Amino acid sequence: MAIKLSRPAERGRTASAADIPRPQALKAGNKTPDDRLELAVRPRRNRRAEWSRRMVREHVLTTDDLIWPLFLVDGRKIRAPVASMPDVERLSVDEAVRAAERAAKLTIPCLALFPYTDPGLRDEAGAEALNPDNLVCRAIRAIKKEVPDIGVLCDVALDPYTSHGHDGLLRDGVILNDETVAVLARQALVQAEAGCDIIAPSDMMDGRIGAIRAGLDAAGFTDVQIMAYAAKYASVFYGPFRDAVGSSVTLTGDKRTYQMDPANSDEALREVELDVAEGADMIMVKPGLPYLDILHRVKATFGMPTFAYQVSGEYAMIMAAAGHGWLDGEKAMLESLVAFKRAGADGVLTYFAQRVAEKLKKDGV
Ligand code: PBG
Secondary structure, X not given: OOOOOOOOOOOOOOOOHHHOOOHHXXXXXXXXXXXXXXXXXXXXXXXXXXXXXXXXXXXXXXXXXXEEEEEEOOOOOOEEEOOOOOOOEEEOHHHHHHHHHHHHHOOOOEEEEEEOOOHHHOEOOOHHHHOOOOHHHHHHHHHHHHOOOOEEEEEEOOOOOEOOOOOOOEEOOEEOOHHHHHHHHHHHHHHHHHOOOEEEEOOOOOOHHHHHHHHHHHOOOOOOXXXXXXXXXXXXXXHHHHXXXXXXXXXXXXXXXXXXXXXXXXXXXXXXXXXXHHOOOEEEEEOOHHHHHHHHHHHHHHOOOEEEEEOHHHHHHHHHHHHOOOOOHHHHHHHHHHHHHHHOOOEEEEOOHHHHHHHHHHOOO
C-alpha cells in the first residue's frame, strides 16, 4: 500500500489542483493540522510509552531461558579468573556447588559443566574422560547431592582430556569417527552414572547421537536427555573457551574436518535431521549471534526444543567493548539475549546467565 503524503482525492470526484500535494506540507517543522501526513497507520503509536511497549512485546526473556556454563578446576576454595573472559572463573567443586545454590535461588533451571583437566591427566586417547572419578563426575555428584533440583548438563567430547586438544581420537593426522563414537558412548555412560541429567555431545562425529542413546538405554538410563550440538560450526569464537579449559595450548591444527563450515546453511538442517532421527531430545545451534539465521531455520523446520550457545568469544567481545566504555555492557547483554528468543530459541547457554538472572529478578520478571 502506498503511503499518502497529503490528503487523498475524495471518492467520486476527479482530482483538482487542491488535491495535488503542496510541497510545504512536507517541510520539517510545519505543524498546522492541515499539513499533517495523512497516515492511517502509525506504527509509532504502540511505542509511545513503556506500558504500551510492554503490551505489544513479542518476546520476553526469563530466567527459564538460561543455561549457565561453569568451568571446573581441581582443588578447594578456588576461583581462578579466565583472562579472556572477564568475570568468569574456573571453580573448584565446592565453589561450583555454591554457584549451583546461587543458580537455584535465581531460578536458573540448568548448569553446563566444563572441566579444566590437569595437563598431567591428558593423553592421546583422552582416557580421563572415562574415569568415573574425574573432575566433572565429582562435580555432578556434589551438585546433585546439595542442589538436587537443578538440571546438570555435560559436554560429551574428548577435547578437555586429549593431549592434542581434539574432540576425537587422532591417528596419522586424522580424527577417527567410529572409534571416537565408541569412546563417546562410554563417556556419556560415565557421566549418566554420576547423575548427569542432560548429555550434550559437542564433538560432531557422525552417528554419535544414535550410539549414545543406545548405550544409555541399554544401561537403563532411558530418562537421561540428549541435547545434541547438532549444528556446530568450526568457529574462531571458541577461542576464550579453549583458554578456559586449557585446550588452546594443546590443540594442534583446527577442527574443520568435523565441525561445520561457516559458509553452510542447508547442511545444518541435514545435521539436525540426523540427530533428531537418532534420538536427540533437544537441539543446539552454536555459535549464537553470528548464526541466528541457522537457529531460525532449525526451529522453523523441526519445531524441536532448540537452544543457542552464546559462546565465549561473543561474551568476550561484549565484555571487552563494555570494559573500554565503548558500549553499555548490560544493555548489550539483554539485547543479545532477546535476539536469540526472537530468532526462535527456547533457551540460551550464556556466560551472562547469573548476571542477567540477577537483573531479571531485580526488575521483577
Ligand atoms: C568442546 C566445546 C567447545 C565449546 C563447547 N564445547 C570448544 C570447541 O569445540 O573447540 C565452545 C564453547 C564456547 O566457546 O563458549 N567440544
